Amino acid sequence: MAVVSVLTLSSSGEAQARPVTLEAVSQDSAPGNLTDLRREAERSSQALAEATKALEQRQATLAKADSELKKKLDQFRTATAELSKVRKPLADLVQSLYQTPQGGDMAPFLSGASDTSSLRALSDMTYLVSGRDEILADVGRLYQEQQRLAAEAQDLRATKLLVEAQLNLEIDTLRKRSAAVVKSLSQALVKLGVRVNQGGRSGAACDPTRVGSAAQYPNGLLPKSVLCPLQQPGRELRADAAIAFVAMNEAYRKRFGKPMCVTDSYRSLAQQQSIFYRRPGFAAVPGRSNHGLGLAVDLCGGVDVFRSLQFNWVEANGKQFGWIHPDWAYHSPFEPWHWEYDPELGSLL
Numbered sequence: 001m002a003v004v005s006v007l008t009l010s011s012s013g014e015a016q017a018r019p020v021t022l023e024a025v026s027q028d029s030a031p032g033n034l035t036d037l038r039r040e041a042e043r044s045s046q047a048l049a050e051a052t053k054a055l056e057q058r059q060a061t062l063a064k065a066d067s068e069l070k071k072k073l074d075q076f077r078t079a080t081a082e083l084s085k086v087r088k089p090l091a092d093l094v095q096s097l098y099q100t101p102q103g104g105d106m107a108p109f110l111s112g113a114s115d116t117s118s119l120r121a122l123s124d125m126t127y128l129v130s131g132r133d134e135i136l137a138d139v140g141r142l143y144q145e146q147q148r149l150a151a152e153a154q155d156l157r158a159t160k161l162l163v164e165a166q167l168n169l170e171i172d173t174l175r176k177r178s179a180a181v182v183k184s185l186s187q188a189l190v191k192l193g194v195r196v197n198q199g200g201r202s203g204a205a206c207d208p209t210r211v212g213s214a215a216q217y218p219n220g221l222l223p224k225s226v227l228c229p230l231q232q233p234g235r236e237l238r239a240d241a242a243i244a245f246v247a248m249n250e251a252y253r254k255r256f257g258k259p260m261c262v263t264d265s266y267r268s269l270a271q272q273q274s275i276f277y278r279r280p281g282f283a284a285v286p287g288r289s290n291h292g293l294g295l296a297v298d299l300c301g302g303v304d305v306f307r308s309l310q311f312n313w314v315e316a317n318g319k320q321f322g323w324i325h326p327d328w329a330y331h332s333p334f335e336p337w338h339w340e341y342d343p344e345l346g347s348l349l
């Protein structure tokens with residue numbers, strides 16, 4: 001019964017498989033499109049991760065059903081073999097009783113005598129014959145059940161191959177789509193002056209699909225692979241924050257005629273410690289700063305002056321790019337220059 005329900009599950013799961021189409025990826029590199037591309041890249045990366053997980057789950061479910069079925073089939077094979085072993089001597093015995101009319105226990109019965117011993121012999125023989133018939137019927141039933149289970153196991157293996165093929169095709173399509181979006185995004189960033197390593201390894205830099213893996217690294221110890229350079233030389237942030245910052249920087253440039261001024265961005269643990277000891281009170285405790293997560297910038301060029309035109313512009317417009325002035329920075333400590341990227345805000349926009 002368990003096997004049947006698993007099979008029903010897997011075939012209904014099959015019907016639920018979403019069709020995936022490879023839509024055209026826009027090659028436009030306008031700053032507004034940069035945000036769209038980043039979101040699209042995040043979405044396709046997420047879809048790819050989900051499809052991969054679905055495949056793994058489906059494979060695990062089918063493998064479990066397959067192993068249960070195999071176990072059951074083995075039990076039936078053993079039972080059939082045991083019964084066959086009993087059937088043979090029993091059949092031989094019954095056969096031999098029929099074939100010895102002139103002697104043994106059967107003689108009185110066959111010669112017409114009706115004493116106790118011949119009656120018992122008759123009863124024994126009837127019992128043996130009916131026993132033999134029962135065993136033959138049991139063997140037949142077991143054999144049929146064994147055949148049915150073998151067919152079921154074969155169906156299950158065919159279903160497994162089909163489901164795997166379908167999901168692998170879906171994953172392949174999603175992977176291609178994700179790669180195409182990341183390529184478009186990299187090209188758009190290069191056009192905006194961000195030095196993205198396009199050659200070499202696939203998805204080398206500014207790949208928002210790597211953001212998920214950034215969470216596993218401790219504060220201040222992010223590897224180069226999850227960081228992305230800004231247009232401002234020497235500055236870098238976590239890929240999603242960097243791409244959102246580039247988009248905000250382009251909007252700022254349109255408004256003020258020059259790019260944003262960045263004093264500080266991602267800080268390694270060593271840099272955090274250095275600043276903390278040189279200027280106590282001006283930097284967060286090492287290992288606790290959002291700079292160490294590649295999600296914060298310190299700005300200059302007017303934004304660092306509370307209520308300046310530039311400060312007010314970033315405060316009003318940053319949100320649409322996922323950049324905010326955190327509550328604490330308004331008063332404790334008062335840091336008008338400090339801005340943070342909120343991944344939740346950035347991905348909801």
Ligand SMILES: [Zn+2]
Pocket residue numbers: 291296297298337338339
């Ligand atoms: Zn700061």
